[in-house]
Amino acid sequence: MRKEFIHSDFLLQNKAARELYHHYAVHLPIIDYHCHLPAEEIAEDINFRNLTHIWLDGDHYKWRALRTCGVDESYITGDKSDKKKFLKWAETVPKTIRNPLYHWTHMELKNPFGITRLLNAESAESIWEECNEMLQQPECSTRGLINRNKVEVVATTDDPTDNLEHHKKFKREEGTGFKMVPTFRPDRGMQIENGEEFQKWVKKLEKTSDYSITTFSDFLDALKLRHDEFDELGCRASDHGVDEPYSDPFTDHELESIFSKVMQGIMVGEDDVRAFKSAFLYYCGLMDAEKEWVFQLHVGALRNNSSRKMETLGPDTGFDSIGDFEMARPLSQLLDRLDAEDHLPRVALYNNNPRDNELFATMIGNFQDGTVPGKLQHGPPWWFMDQKDGIERQIESLSNMGILSEFIGMTTDSRSFLSYSRHDYFRRVLCNILGDDIEQGLIPNDIELIGEIVQKVCYQNARDFFRY
Known part of the structure; x- marks a missing residue:
């Protein structure tokens, strides 16, 4: 295992x-x-309204990585929806291996959300839903x-x-x-x-x-x-x-x-x-x-x-x-x-x-x-x-x-x-x-x-x- x-x-x-x-x-x-x-x-x-609000808004470390991986600015600081921005980040995460963002991302999913699955395009939807539900609880204020x-x-x-x-x-x-x-x-x-x-x-x-x-x-x-x-x-x-x-x-x-x-x-x-x-x-x-x-x-x-x-x-x-x-x-x-x-x-x-x-x-x-x-x-x-x-x-x-x-x-x-x-x-x-x-x-x-x-x-x- x-x-x-x-x-x-x-x-x-x-x-x-x-x-x-x-x-x-x-x-x-x-x-x-x-x-x-x-x-x-x-x-x-x-x-927080959702995972993008707490995790991506204002995070210039992630913004730099997204740009480097060819992501359009509309998914970073632009007018795309919060969910689309998160999904684009999820697609990008596997590309960040050996950058500290890969460690931080998965440590932050485990604490506080208890999620140990790797974040990628396949897991993004379920992680989005699971985290958003937890973010409405008092322990995640x-x-x-x-x-x-x-x-x-x-x-x-x-x-x-x-x-x-x-x-x-x-x-x-x-x-x-x-x-x-x-x-x-x-x-x-x-x-x-x-x-x-x-x-x-x-x-x-x-x-x-x-x-x-x-x-x-x-x-x-x-x-x-x-x-x-x-x-x-x-x-x-x-x-x-x-x-x-x-x-x-x-x-x-x-x-x-x-x-x-x-x-x-x-x-x-x-x-x-x-x-x-x-x-x-x-x-x-x-x-x-x-x-x-x-x-x-x-x-x-x-x-x-x-x-x-x-x-x-x-x-x-x-x-x-x-x-x-x-x-x-x-x-x-x-x-x-x-x-x-x-x-x-x-x-x-x-x-x-x-x-x-x-x-x-x-x-x-x-x-x-x-x-x-x-x-x-x-x-x-x-x-x-x-x-x-x-x-x-x-x-x-x-x-x-x-x-x-x-x-x-x-x-x-x-x-x-x-x-x-x-x-x-x-x-x-x-x-x-x-x-x-x-x-x-x-x-x-x-x-x-x-x-x-x-x-x-x-x-x-x-x-x-x-x-x-």
């Missing part, structure tokens, strides 16, 4: 790995310290899915101009089973090159903070007011998605001049843009340090490469790639600028280019000061690297050049409520690596000792690092 593809020992290739996973990892709760789940959908505890995956904390990603009404509503409730907290994501507040869009954002910040903004100093004060309100709602981290870790020199006088020009609609040069972004990251770091927040930096993505598709579909629709920006020098300067005055917050660095693994693993060691275990983190594999090979490579570089036992483990970084399987995926890969080391005699055959490290990396470190 053929074994199910996603079975209890999936990815666990030796006895020690299986023991570590089943005794120490599988039952751990989840701290999802970075995701893009919509706070409104959690606050309203919605049920947004909160139902979070609770059944033993998630303790959901940290959403929120713009400072958001009034956080959904977080406030959720916080007033009792018996939800988990925490939902915001994360301070002020990227639009540093994009002065966008001119009119930046001006609109500042006006919205002015309204949300109820603070008049006429100068750069006012701008920082308004940001600080929003930072304070985020903190009151349980926020414990900021997050910054930038091309590179900006750290150019700047003066207060220059910043006031740059801000004034931009607000008057005067175009500024590249040097001014870089100076402004450098200052913005620095001042956010100062605010984070004051509140003992984590300063998360996602760097290295080359976004929206297709100008034609940007024109027709807009940003974040699957036309991004790995970038090759300079990292070492500016990242060192940014961290040192904060550390020199002893204002360096807890830091989590996420690289999007595997060539930077060793760079980041050694960079964090430059600024550890013994005040917090793992005060600087080489964050989990992100975006193009959050698959088996990427996880293995990140763990290897961190183990060789840092301290694996202080690592904060995996996060979903996803807009999908089915993505909690990525935590299970990571735990299986981690246990397999450590189990293989035990089998080879590279680390002690002490399951209790290694099991404690597994529990720290998969759960405890993230809980303590983010102070949840």
Whole structure:
């Protein structure tokens, strides 16, 4: 009899790995310290209309695969029915073998739907009907899915101009089973090159903070007011998605001049843009340090490469790639600028280019000061690297050049409520690596000792690092 593809020992290739996973990892709760789940959908505890709604809408990983396999855009972001879009995805899935999508797809069918059949054109109709029926049940609502995956904390990603009404509503409730907290994501507040869009954002910040903004100093004060309100709602981290870790020199006088020009609609040069972004990251770091927040930096993505598709579909629709920006020098300067005055917050660095693994693993060691275990983190594999090979490579570089036992483990970084399987995926890969080391005699055959490290990396470190 053929074994199910996603079975209890999936990815666990030796006895020690299986023991570590089943005794120490599988039952751990989840701290999802970075995701893009919509706070409104959690606050309203919605049920999804069908499998396309929960699984395909907004998933640029799947969209890229569909396009690569010659699927017309009408079945991806276009006007085809939800069922036709799903059926087209089902036809495509067998073609994705050796892409992480093949693993993720079948793990997400097993959890939460309990489906172990392979998804393809033949099985699509029955899987569509079976999943859609389950999606109308309470256990498959947004909160139902979070609770059944033993998630303790959901940290959403929120713009400072958001009034956080959904977080406030959720916080007033009792018996939800988990925490939902915001994360301070002020990227639009540093994009002065966008001119009119930046001006609109500042006006919205002015309204949300109820603070008049006429100068750069006012701008920082308004940001600080929003930072304070985020903190009151349980926020414990900021997050910054930038091309590179900006750290150019700047003066207060220059910043006031740059801000004034931009607000008057005067175009500024590249040097001014870089100076402004450098200052913005620095001042956010100062605010984070004051509140003992984590300063998360996602760097290295080359976004929206297709100008034609940007024109027709807009940003974040699957036309991004790995970038090759300079990292070492500016990242060192940014961290040192904060550390020199002893204002360096807890830091989590996420690289999007595997060539930077060793760079980041050694960079964090430059600024550890013994005040917090793992005060600087080489964050989990992100975006193009959050698959088996990427996880293995990140763990290897961190183990060789840092301290694996202080690592904060995996996060979903996803807009999908089915993505909690990525935590299970990571735990299986981690246990397999450590189990293989035990089998080879590279680390002690002490399951209790290694099991404690597994529990720290998969759960405890993230809980303590983010102070949840």
